[in-house]
Amino acid sequence: MTLKLGIIGTNWITKMFIEAAIATDQYELVAIYSRTEEKGQEFATNFAGDQAVWTDLDAFLQSGIDVVYIASPNSLHFEQAASAIKSGVNVIVEKSAFDNPEQYEKIHSLLQENPSVKLFEAARHIYQDNFKVIEEKIKQMDHISGATFVYEKYSSRFDDYLAGKNPNVLSREFSAGALADLGVYPLYAAIKLFGLPENQYYFATLLDNGADGRGTAILRYPNFDVTLIFGKSTNSYELSEVHGRRDTIVIDNIAELGEVKYDDGQGNLTVISQPAPKNPMVQEAMFFANGLQDNLTTNEYEEAAILSQKVNLVLTKLRQSAGIKFPSDQEY
Structure with missing residues (x-):
């Protein structure tokens, strides 16, 4: 099964991930989300094939993609990942995945409500x-x-x-x-x-x-x-x-x-x-593909998810110790 891949974010790391994903022979890039049609079309010229460019997030998520790779600014990750999960689309989200444990807990609840959907945090090393x-x-x-x-x-x-x-x-x-x-x-x-x-x-x-x-x-x-x-x-x-x-x-x-x-x-x-x-990024792209195609053990998937949550928890505590606040911290 080839995974139909959609991407959010048209930057250098997105290009690197797409190239890695294609190299695994497990993904096909089919959709690009961009705030502007022009920027999306320009990014699409980096790749062979006929990718659809979307400027409407809901339409993009309903376009038939199996998994979305999110590499937008960190502050947008939560809402975009939540929308994807609600749409039944698997998620690969760049680090840092979410701002704080409260956001992560909401994502965890959405995943429980949509058990067919998986989420991975990209941490290539x-x-x-x-x-x-x-x-x-x-x-x-x-x-x-x-x-x-x-x-x-x-x-x-x-x-x-x-x-x-x-x-x-x-x-x-x-x-x-x-x-x-x-x-x-x-x-x-x-x-x-x-x-x-x-x-x-x-x-x-x-x-x-x-x-x-x-x-x-x-x-x-x-x-x-x-x-x-x-x-x-x-x-x-x-x-x-x-x-x-x-x-x-x-x-x-x-x-x-x-x-x-x-x-x-x-x-x-x-x-x-x-x-x-x-x-x-090839090895992480392959790991994610195995997870999305049910070729990982339950423990392997759960260990990746738990590690991501632990990193999120310590990131937040480190920020707090330095007195650094993000706007989303005030929402909870």
């Missing part, structure tokens, strides 16, 4: 083979002393901010900022590898508009801490590491996972990763 290598190596380590995960990448929109504009990706009004964007990658990695922390603290560097441009988060576990360093206002080339007693897992980039090494602390440094895929 945790589905890659090189992330699984890290998971397996951690299981083999006798002791974990802590970890540091770094992902700082200068945003192409930060120049707009400096010019006095208020781009979506750096605006609280669109539920965005460093934590809600790049910070999700190290946070997802930490919770997937180590579970929920006992406490969490976020020390944010705020922009003039109240959004966070960069920051450091500390996740406290019973016997160690995990430090997350991320930002959109500068570049960092620092490695990420998981510390044992003497041994260390060394990761070139916790989001991109280009190379992973294991240092046994006795002078032996071994590359344990495989060459990174050209498109880092």
Whole structure:
């Protein structure tokens, strides 16, 4: 069965996901939703085939698609995902999926009312083979002393901010900022590898508009801490590491996972990763396809859903610890 794919959001990450989805041979791009016909048609020229372009969301969701990939600004995810679920359309929503646990609880209720519909949060790195290598190596380590995960990448929109504009990706009004964007990658990695922390603290560097441009988060576990360093206002080339007693897992980039090494602390440094895929979203697209075609076990689907909710919970607590509020927080 080929899944009929519709997309919301006409940006670079949408293009990357579509290319990944097509590469799996499990999806066919059939519909594009855009606020304007012109922009939608322009985006469609990136792909072969005859995709319908819609500017009416309800009509788009009723057009016969099996699954919608949502990569709109974060603040729009909740309403668009809710509309899709009510229409019987499966959902793949980009991180950060939803603003807070209250939104997530409403989505969970809608999924219970529509049991044939599935929802996945796109977090590409945790589905890659090189992330699984890290998971397996951690299981083999006798002791974990802590970890540091770094992902700082200068945003192409930060120049707009400096010019006095208020781009979506750096605006609280669109539920965005460093934590809600790049910070999700190290946070997802930490919770997937180590579970929920006992406490969490976020020390944010705020922009003039109240959004966070960069920051450091500390996740406290019973016997160690995990430090997350991320930002959109500068570049960092620092490695990420998981510390044992003497041994260390060394990761070139916790989001991109280009190379992973294991240092046994006795002078032996071994590359344990495989060459990174050209498109880092292929493996997650395949995982989602398997889930939508009932080729996953119930546990695999539920584990992905629970992990997403845990990330959402900790994201919210981190924001609260830094005093960052989104407009939707006032709705509950």
